[in-house]
Amino acid sequence: MSHKWVPNLSVDCVIFGFDADQLKVLLVERTLRTTDKKNIVFSDLSLTGYHIYEDEDLDSAAARIVKDLTGLDKLVLEQFYTFGSLDRLEHPNDKLWHEQFGDVFSHRVVTVGYFSLLPSTKVKIAQKDRVVRWYSVNEVQNMAFDHNQILEKALFHLRYKLQHDAIGLELLPDKFTLSQMQRLYEAVLGTSFDKRNFRKKVAQMNFVVPLKEKQHGVPHKPAQLYMFSRDIFMRTRKERPYFI
Amino acid sequence: MSHKWVPNLSVDCVIFGFDADQLKVLLVERTLRTTDKKNIVFSDLSLTGYHIYEDEDLDSAAARIVKDLTGLDKLVLEQFYTFGSLDRLEHPNDKLWHEQFGDVFSHRVVTVGYFSLLPSTKVKIAQKDRVVRWYSVNEVQNMAFDHNQILEKALFHLRYKLQHDAIGLELLPDKFTLSQMQRLYEAVLGTSFDKRNFRKKVAQMNFVVPLKEKQHGVPHKPAQLYMFSRDIFMRTRKERPYFI
DNA sequence: TCAGTTATTGTATTTGTTACACTAATTATA
DNA sequence: TATAATTAGTGTAACAAATACAATAACTGA
Numbered sequence: 001m002s003h004k005w006v007p008n009l010s011v012d013c014v015i016f017g018f019d020a021d022q023l024k025v026l027l028v029e030r031t032l033r034t035t036d037k038k039n040i041v042f043s044d045l046s047l048t049g050y051h052i053y054e055d056e057d058l059d060s061a062a063a064r065i066v067k068d069l070t071g072l073d074k075l076v077l078e079q080f081y082t083f084g085s086l087d088r089l090e091h092p093n094d095k096l097w098h099e100q101f102g103d104v105f106s107h108r109v110v111t112v113g114y115f116s117l118l119p120s121t122k123v124k125i126a127q128k129d130r131v132v133r134w135y136s137v138n139e140v141q142n143m144a145f146d147h148n149q150i151l152e153k154a155l156f157h158l159r160y161k162l163q164h165d166a167i168g169l170e171l172l173p174d175k176f177t178l179s180q181m182q183r184l185y186e187a188v189l190g191t192s193f194d195k196r197n198f199r200k201k202v203a204q205m206n207f208v209v210p211l212k213e214k215q216h217g218v219p220h221k222p223a224q225l226y227m228f229s230r231d232i233f234m235r236t237r238k239e240r241p242y243f244i
Numbered sequence: 245m246s247h248k249w250v251p252n253l254s255v256d257c258v259i260f261g262f263d264a265d266q267l268k269v270l271l272v273e274r275t276l277r278t279t280d281k282k283n284i285v286f287s288d289l290s291l292t293g294y295h296i297y298e299d300e301d302l303d304s305a306a307a308r309i310v311k312d313l314t315g316l317d318k319l320v321l322e323q324f325y326t327f328g329s330l331d332r333l334e335h336p337n338d339k340l341w342h343e344q345f346g347d348v349f350s351h352r353v354v355t356v357g358y359f360s361l362l363p364s365t366k367v368k369i370a371q372k373d374r375v376v377r378w379y380s381v382n383e384v385q386n387m388a389f390d391h392n393q394i395l396e397k398a399l400f401h402l403r404y405k406l407q408h409d410a411i412g413l414e415l416l417p418d419k420f421t422l423s424q425m426q427r428l429y430e431a432v433l434g435t436s437f438d439k440r441n442f443r444k445k446v447a448q449m450n451f452v453v454p455l456k457e458k459q460h461g462v463p464h465k466p467a468q469l470y471m472f473s474r475d476i477f478m479r480t481r482k483e484r485p486y487f488i
Numbered sequence: 489t490c491a492g493t494t495a496t497t498g499t500a501t502t503t504g505t506t507a508c509a510c511t512a513a514t515t516a517t518a
Numbered sequence: 519t520a521t522a523a524t525t526a527g528t529g530t531a532a533c534a535a536a537t538a539c540a541a542t543a544a545c546t547g548a
Contacts, residue, residue, distance in 0.1 A: 008250055009354055054352060058328035082326040082356050084302035108298060109354075110253055112326050179526075196528070197506065221513035240524040423495075440497070441537065464494040465544035 005051035012049030012060040012147070013077075014154035015070065017120025018171035020135045021183045024120050026069065027149065029131035030144050032097055042093050043137070047151065049111060054114045056091040062114040069126075069132060070123045076170045080157040086111040088146040097144070110148035115154045117170040162188055166207060166237075169228035175211060177223035178202060207233035249295035254355040255295030255305040256391070257368045258398035259314065261364025262415035264426045268364050270313065271431065272390050273375035276341055286337050287370040289379070290388035293355060306358040306364075311487065313376060315365045319360045320414045322402040331389040341388070358399045392441040406432055410451060410481075413472035416458075419455060421467035422446060452475035 015026040031043040052061040062077050089098070089109060110125045125132050137155060141148070162168040162185065171184055182198050185191075203210050207229045215222035252391060259270040277285040292313045296305040306321050331344070369376050381399065385392070406412040406429065414430055426442050429435075446452050451473045459466035 006252055006352070008253065011532080051327070055330060057330050058326065058354065077324065082302065082323065084296070084356070086301050106249070110296075110302065112328070112354075155428060177526085179292075194507070195526090196508085199527080200505090215514095215526095216513090219527080220523080223526055231501040257548090382519085401495080421495085438538070443496085459495095459545095461546095462494080463493080463546040467495055467507090 001157065004054045007051065007107045008109050010049050010051045010143075011058060011065055012047045012083075012111045012115065012150055013062055013065050013069075014047055014115040014151055015066060015138075016115060016158060016171065016182055017123070017134055018187070019120040019134065021187055022138075023171075023184075024134040024185050025137050025140065026120075026123065026132065027135050027140065027143075028069075029133075030058075030097070032093070032100060041096060044093060044142055044144050045140065045147075047147045051109075056188055057090065062112075062116075062216055063203050066114075066116050069127070070118075071126070074121065075118050076167065077114055077116045078157075078167075080113050080115055082110060082112045083146060083150060085146065091145070093189060094145055107132055111150075113131050113150050113154060115158060117158075117167065119171060119173045120175065159189055164241075166205070166233050168210070172228065175213065175225040175227055177215060177225060179223060181226070181238050182209075207231075248298045250296065250298055251351045252353050254293050254295045254353055255302060255309060255359050256291045256327075256355045257306055257309050257392055258291055258357065258359040258395055259310060260359060260361050260380055260381075260398075260402060260415065261367070262428055262431070263364040265431055266333075266382075267428075267431050268378040269381050269384065270364075270367065270376065271379050271384070271387075272313075273377075274341070275375075276344060278338070284341060288337060288386050288388050289384065289391075292393045295353075302356055306356075306360075310358075310360050313371070315370070316362065316366065319362055320411065321360045322401075322405075322411075324357050324359055325397050326354060326356045327390060327394060330392065335389070338389055355394075357394050357398060359402060360411065361402075361411065363415060363417045364419065383411055386481075393436075403433055410449070410472065410477050413452070416472065419457065419469040419470060419471055421459060423467060425452075425470070450480060451475075 017024040019028060026048070027045040027136075028048055029043060030046045032041040033039065034041060048065055050061070050065055052058065056064070058079065059077065062079070063073075066075055066077060067191055086108065088111075120134050123134075137151070140151065143151065144234060158168075168184060169181070170178060171188075179195075179200055181202065182193060182195065185198075186193060208226050208231070209229050211225045211227055213225045215225065261270060263267040269438055270292070271289040273287060273290055276285040277283065278285060287471075292309055294305070294312075296302065300308070302323065303321065306323070307317070310319055311317055330352065354366060358388065364378050367378075381395070382394065387395065402412075409422045412428060412432060413425070415432075416424060422443055423439075425446065426437060429442075430437060432435055452470050453473050453476070455469045457469045459469065
């Protein structure tokens with residue numbers, strides 16, 4: 001792998017997680033200090049991204065970036081949109097940030113957005129020189145560059161996919177209860193569902209398979225555990241669910 | 245507008261049309277001749293695309309490319325995917341083609357795919373130095389570069405959109421009959437619908453509005469004409485049609 | 489005027505969606 | 519050890535949407 005990167009092409013990854021009944025996103029703190037390092041000029045949040053290398057395709061760049069932040073391989077990773085406005089790196093804080101790096105970032109940069117899904121508990125954050133943390137998607141604002149916009153678009157796609165695909169199940173742990181699954185859908189879509197009707201729907205999804213196991217240690221009736229069979233899903237998905 | 249183009253970033257446009265009950269795509273002939281211009285080395289088909297300029301955003305580049313080919317402005321134009329494999333310009337004919345231009349195309353190029361929809365009769369093709377023609381999407385094969393793959397993905401997105409959006413109506417002329425509309429949906433989706441049930445569906449789409457006008461000059465019962473009101477559609481679309 | 493062609497319309501059946509409330513199993517606490 | 523607290527789990531009736539299906543109407547060309 002060459003480490004010559006392409007100056008005007010980057011990949012940004014929106015890493016979604018789910019935890020405590022909330023949809024989360026993994027973000028990095030961006031803090032600009034005065035040259036004597038004593039004071040903070042500003043501090044905000046950013047997605048994780050980087051330029052692509054000259055001999056690297058887009059999917060590999062996204063996988064590299066996600067692995068670099070989470071230590072994890074083989075996550076679901078999906079391209080959702082490419083951002084190329086001329087003013088995408090032109091907000092006041094971003095200009096200050098650029099100045100710190102001289103003209104390295106003075107080129108026009110187009111970035112390809114990917115999103116990744118995982119249960120947020122799977123990530124062991126171990127970053128030396130960066131502050132990385134899960135944020136509830138509802139509490140995030142004032143992000144670096146055009147990252148608010150990228151997150152917005154990623155969320156839109158996630159909601160869309162959730163309704164037409166089983167991809168949302170990637171956000172749940174390996175073993176989950178139907179109540180957890182329902183709360184996931186409710187959190188992401190911002191609605192609420194009737195418990196019985198939700199379960200009737202799930203019962204038709206043959207890729208959500210009951211395990212021979214129940215919760216334990218909970219102070220109430222323990223729930224049946226289920227798993228997501230990617231295998232059954234791939235084999236039985238219908239190709240084109242027409243709406244008309 | 246600067247005319248310095250970015251060497252490793254391009255936009256490719258898939259221009260869809262509809263005509264004679266078939267989904268069409270507007271393609272350009274790519275013919276490589278021997279240096280004495282007497283013989284043809286090969287000839288194949290290509291989408292229309294070009295590098296972006298340094299001070300041009302992606303949507304503008306796509307609009308420029310579509311206008312250049314069709315002479316038309318203000319068409320529906322939608323980004324659908326970005327292609328960045330390392331081998332996307334590496335098929336045998338493509339290498340021969342590159343050699344003709346020296347090393348201008350020797351960089352690695354990532355391309356952003358857009359698609360555009362219009363009734364194919366709207367285009368007056370008037371290209372001096374290029375052969376441009378509508379092809380039925382079913383008859384197209386052996387395209388330049390990775391354009392088969394780009395077309396495939398565009399088609400997938402078009403089918404997807406057709407089912408969740410009114411965008412397909414952009415392929416019909418300003419005044420159309422319900423039979424034309426049905427044949428459009430059948431051609432794009434590759435299915436057939438019951439006429440009465442199809443019309444019941446359309447009756448619920450308040451953005452498909454009947455005109456005070458009928459067909460004339462047809463050798464059979466003349467059909468009622470309808471129009472697509474983009475305005476009503478925008479005002480009445482529901483934000484999130486949940487599936488669960 | 490009649491043959492050919494496409495347009496237009498309704499109903500019964502099946503399928504899916506919604507609304508709704510009680511009992512069961514576990515832990516914590518009195 | 520009984521009881522309170524908490525979440526899990528389940529069925530049915532009403533309503534809405536999707537499907538299957540065939541006869542009559544309006545025009546042109548021969």
